[in-house]
Amino acid sequence: MRKAWAVIRREFLERVRTKWFLISTILGPVFMIALTVLPSLLAARSGRASDVVVLDEGSGALAERLATQLSRGNRFRARVVPTTAGGRAAAVDSLTAEVQARRLDGFLAVSGATLEAGIVEYRGRNVASIRDMALLEDGVRQALLVERLTRRGIDPALVQEAQARIDLRTSRVTRRGATGETGVATFALAYVVGFVLYMAIILYSVNVMRSVLEEKQTRIVEVLVSSMRPFQLMLGKVIGVGSVGLLQFGIWAAAAYAMIHYRGALFSLFGASAAAGRVQFPAVGAAMLLVSIGYFLFGYLLYSAMFAVVGASVNTDSEAQQAQLPVMMLLIASIIMFPAILNEPGGQLSVSMSLIPFSAPIIMPIRFAAAEVPARELAASFAILAATTVVVVWLSARIYRVGILMYGKRPNLRELVRWARQS
Amino acid sequence: MTNDLIVTLNGVTKRFAGHVAVANLSLAVPGGAVYGLLGPNGAGKTTTIRMIMNIIVPDEGAVILFGDDLGGRHHSASIGYLPEERGLYKKMKVRDTLVFLAEAKGVGRALAARKADQWLDRLGLAEWRLRKVEELSRGMQQKVQFIGTMLHEPKLLILDEPFSGLDPINAQVLKDTIVELSRTGTTVIFSTHQMDVAEKICDHVCIIARGRKVLDGAVSEVKRVHGGTHVAVAFEGDSERAESLIGDRALVAKADDYGVYAELALSDGVEPQQLLERLVASGARLRRFERIEPSLHRIFLDKVGEHQAEPERREALRA
Incomplete structure (x- = not known):
């Protein structure tokens, strides 16, 4: 095993010493900080409201x-x-010119027919802003609703009261009771x-794969x-x-922990101490960490064995x-399913x-982060993954052994099977 | 006797899809020898070496190393190997690379580092030891790789085409090192198609062509048995009077005639003495009459033949 140890050592040191490792290890936490601090900073500073005009062609009080x-928001x-x-035509032209000259962000046109037809036209520079359009639509809907009810003789004060804003406060419940985490924080954790x-x-x-090929x-x-x-040789490489x-993970986890722990100081450093309280951090328990690391280890073993075969079976x-595409597709399939998984x-x-062992390394930790997973399912998933990993590593080693000494034409699937069978 | 043989191949055959790379090859490498595996390109030299190293397994026959058939990997601590195509980890530092290669053979790190420094110093690469491999010239990289094959002090050194791509100065350094290792008891097997190199440092050779053995044995023996009798003759004035003698196939099998100088291969059973008597009798005035040894190059060409050597020439043209 001394020889395998020499391989592990080489693979580890040669990588840790590279600039690439240094940069990505530092960039990880920087990215994390940016991800948490920037939104609050932006929200605090993006002050300018959009200037809009309501072009009124006999719509009455609407x-x-x-x-x-x-203007309420x-x-x-x-x-x-x-x-x-x-x-009207002349007014639309002049307002359009205003928008083009950037003196105006946009304008709404309403008329006497608007109440019945429910059609409001908006022209502006900010139509691509999903948030602005949502707010705009919301405002128009409210105003129309109130105006229609008022015209039918209902007390405007009553309408206003019925329209009171609601605020849905979400909180995740697990077997140990309510956690106090919000839905957004849970979603963010699962996604990350x-x-x-x-x-x-x-x-x-x-x-x-690159190392095998080199x-x-x-x-x-x-x-x-x-x-x-x-x-x-193969095992030494994979472990190295x-x-x-794992080292990089460890550094990032420590950075994340420090960041959450000292978030007050961090936010005040960026002059946004008021935001610190509002930013929700999901609670990452020991179980979450354990599941993530366990699935990373086996997922990595499974995929690196397959990528080792790719490296051993090609020449350039x-x-x-x-050749790596089919293996890559297995992983990409998991990430495509992200939204569907998070929805349910x-x-x-x-x-x-x-x-499924090829998607379990990514999907199971997401589920675990997003909702309660029955222990039975977790055990089954992990057992299947571990068993598959053992089989795939064994098979890969057999193909690898032959492949690394073969040069020339790229083997097809049948030849790979023959390699695996060779004694 | 068998104990003295470091490597023995018994009727080894290896087939690849469609062709036989090595056919029924048997050879024996005595301990301490500098053993040349000679042959044109595509003769099966590399395949033979890979079978000795246990990198590929022969279809038939047996490879015996150090008296047993446990295989190259079992004896890897006693074997140093330089593959035909060269390469090292490009991004790794020279000394780290050497230490790793020695570690793969089971040498401790500290000892490996010390030995690496010694050898780098000796082959003039001391100042490069902390540089990355990719910064070195090709010749330097080849020397580094050569050092990597012997840091664990192997009893057997197997070098596949060690001289290809080396300039004359580095080739000389390599030759000197091989000779010196041989003197300290290391057995060296190397393949080449450069006969002049083999002539200078080998004491045993095996010539193979198209996967088959053409001849093998100690160089002196090979020359005696396969070389025939050669004489060099120089004439005073012209060689007119001797012309009929040189053209006589009963006496001379082959002649390289340069007018005043000729190298003659005598026909079977003809002693140089007989030719000398006839020459003197013919009245030709001799300036020189000397029995000479045939070169390996000559034997190689004679035995492997123009026909067999053909693929090599085509190969050279393509390169």
């Missing part, structure tokens, strides 16, 4: 109501410009966990396999590269690019995908 309703500053049926796992598995598995291209592999068993991943980098973490799709 235009005035609309302007008031829109701090996103819009609205005023009414009256016009007549004859002057899934994404980090996906990135880490791909990054380090591809690293294993040794094959330089024929160092001939020297190495004449000194140690190919399995020792994997340790780099460009061939590797092509306990649904049929989520349960199936967390049992």
Whole structure:
């Protein structure tokens, strides 16, 4: 095992010493800080409201109501410009010119027919802003509602009361009771966990593939396999590269912990101490951490073994690019399903995908972060993943052993099977 | 006797899809020898070496190393190996690379580092030891790789085409090192198609062509048995009077005639003495008459033949 240890050591040190490792390790926490601090900073500073005009062509009280309703939030500053049926075209032209000259952000046109038809036209520079349009639509709907009810003789004060804003406060309930976490924080945690796992598995598995290919291209592999068993070499490589991943994870986890712990200081550093209280951090328990690391380890083992086969069966980098696609697709399938899984973490799709060993390493931790997972399902998922990993590593080692010494044409699937069968 | 043989191949055959790379090859490498595996390109030299190293397994026959058939990996601590195509980890530092290669052979780190420094110093690469491999020239990289094969002080050194791509100065350094290792008891097997190199440092050779053994044995023996009898003759004035003698196939099998100088291969059973008597009798005035040894190059060409050597020439043209 001393020889495998030499391989582990080499793979680990050569990677940790690179600039790439240093930069990505530092960039991780920087990214985390940016992700938490920037939104609050932006929210605090983005003050300018959009200037809009309500072009009124005989709509009665509606235009005035609309302007008031829109100005109520701090996103819009609205005023009414009256016009007549004859002057409408000219007014639209001049307002359009105002928008083009950037003196105005946009304008709404309402008329006497608006109440019945329910059609309001908006022209502006900010139509691509989903948030602005949602607010605008909300305002228009409110104003129309109030105006319609008022005209039917209902007391405006009563309408206003019925319209009182509601605020849905979400809180996640687990077997241990309410956690006090909000839905948004839970969602964010699940998303981040899934994404980090996906990135880490791909990054380090591809690293294993590159390393295998380098040794094959330089024929160092001939020297190495004449000194140690190919399995020792492959395992040493996988463990060595994997340790780099764990180290990086460890550093990032420590940074995240420190960040949450000292968030007050962090926010005041950026002059946004008021925001610190409002930003919700999900509670990451020991169980979450354990599940993430367990699934990362086995997911990485599973995928790096497959990527090692890709590296062993090709001769050039460009061939590797092509050959890695089928394996890559297995991983990408998981990330495509992200939204569906998060919508229904306990649904049929989520349960199936967390049992399939190729998607389990990413899907199960997401589920675990987003909702309660029955212990039975967790155990089944992990057992299937572990068993598959053992089989795949064993098979990969057999193909790898033959592949690393083969040069020339890229093997097809049948040849790979023959390699695996060779004694 | 068998104990003295470091490597023995018994009727080894290896087939690849469609062709036989090595056919029924048997050879024996005595301890302490500098053993040359000679042959044109595509003769099966690399395949043979890979089978000795246990990198590929022969279809038939047996490879015996150090008296047993446990295989190259079992004896890897006693074997140093330089593969045909060269390469090292490009981004790794020279000394780290060497330490790793020695570690793969089971040498401790501290000892490996010390030995690496010694050898780097000796082959003139001391100042490069902390540089990355990719910063070195090709010749330097080749030397680094060569050092990597012997840090664990192997009893057997197997070098596949060690001289290809080396300039004359580095080739000389390599030759000197091989000779010196041989003197301290290391057995060296190397493949080459450069006969002049083999001539200078090998004491045993095996010539193979198209996967088959053409001849093998101690160089002196090979020359005696396969070389025939050669003489060099120089004439005073012209060689007119001797012309009929040189053209006589009963006496001379082959002649390289340069007018005043000729190298003659005598026909079977003809002693140089007989030719000398006839030459003197013919009245030709001799300036020199000397029995000479045939070169390995000559034997190689004669035995492997123009026909067999053909693939090599085509290969060279393509390169």
